[in-house]
Amino acid sequence: MPAVLPEDLAQFDWVARSSRPLIVCDVDEVVLEFVTPFIAYLDHKGLELRPSSFRLHGNVYRRDDGTPVSDRDISASIEAFFVEQHDWQTPVASAAETLAALKRHADIVFLTAMPPRHFAVRRALLDAHDMSYPMIATEDEKGTVLHLIHGDRDTKVVFIDDIFHNLHSVRDRLPNAFLINLMANDTFRALAPHPGEKVAMAKDWNETRDLILEFLEN
Known part of the structure; x- marks a missing residue:
């Protein structure tokens, strides 16, 4: 169960x-x-989703220097997005x-x-x-x-x-x-x-x- x-x-x-x-x-x-508002949410946080595969992890980068965002930080962003979902979805x-x-x-x-x-x-x-x-x-x-x-x-x-x-x-x-x-x-x-x-x-x-x-x- x-x-x-x-x-x-x-x-x-x-x-x-x-x-x-x-x-x-x-x-x-x-x-x-989900995907479209999450892209907007990432942009609001200075991040960018570059969809090269069917996943979020490994496809998010920082806008300022182009460095990849760690899986842990992407998971944290998803968690924060769910907290604020009423403002985005x-x-x-x-x-x-x-x-x-x-x-x-x-x-x-x-x-x-x-x-x-x-x-x-x-x-x-x-x-x-x-x-x-x-x-x-x-x-x-x-x-x-x-x-x-x-x-x-x-x-x-x-x-x-x-x-x-x-x-x-x-x-x-x-x-x-x-x-x-x-x-x-x-x-x-x-x-x-x-x-x-x-x-x-x-x-x-x-x-x-x-x-x-x-x-x-x-």
């Missing part, structure tokens, strides 16, 4: 009892912009509207990969943008967490994420889940490895909506 969650998993017992399909959605780069285009339409067809849960200590700030930010769906913030394996809340129901489940190992984690634990790879930032999406077999790829929320509705209707 995951070591740390922001809320007792018992609060998600309703998922296992529901007869409706379930849509589980990542947050960063899926419903909230904005919704991905059409995310809120699409989820509002999809909730007529399925239950929706956010599963965000971030330290649970930032739960309250993220909760308030999502609520402010009319995305008040139940949320779990955890650094544990997403497949394990999703299996715990979904159980072994026969109902359909959709999982949306930008990171291939999260998609693979869910595929391993819930092999019948419909997996969608979605990433808001065009530059990093072009650098991302292919998510692999049995993963649908969408370029935006319009495509994501169409894929989900087709899956739910069949």
